[in-house]
């Protein structure tokens with residue numbers, strides 16, 4: 537049986553929720569990461585992925601300007617990076633440098649990969665769609681990378697402000 541409640545209370549039940557970090561180069565040439573939970577694969581052929589970014593976010597401007605981005609799947613060891621990139625703004629600082637997140641050059645686009653992530657995808661921006669107070673950025677994947685250690689596990693939001701792998705141990 538279901539009981540009527542508010543949107544806010546019902547969406548509290550959605551965890552665990554995936555976490556990604558998207559990186560786009562801003563107009564000053566700085567690679568700016570943003571923590572994004574609202575993300576999805578949208579196509580197999582061609583391979584495409586989408587992220588939902590608040591309209592007012594610094595990253596929304598950077599993504600439109602760059603026309604390309606990296607979508608990174610952070611590992612369970614990257615909690616600090618995820619919190620930093622999800623609470624500080626590229627308007628105020630160089631997040632990658634300040635946080636000390638380990639990067640390596642991307643192969644096909646002018647961006648960086650997160651070296652300790654589970655996987656990284658290089659995307660060319662193909663479209664933007666306004667959806668309420670967010671914009672969905674759709675990217676075509678032009679290169680894919682995985683961590684050389686297959687045992688590295690993904691990080692999720694678990695609810696109650698906790699983060700971790702879904703099946704610890």
Ligand SMILES: Cc1cc2nc3c(=O)[nH]c(=O)nc-3n(C[C@H](O)[C@H](O)[C@H](O)COP(=O)(O)O)c2cc1C
Pocket residue numbers: 555568569570571572573574575588589590593594595596618619621622623624625626627693
């Ligand atoms: C776990 C987590 C998930 C988040 N998911 C999203 C999201 O899906 N979309 C979004 O626009 N912001 C999301 N945020 C908030 C942004 O990461 C945050 O506002 C960030 O500081 C914006 O950076 P910027 O100003 O450099 O763009 C999330 C934050 C956290 C901690």
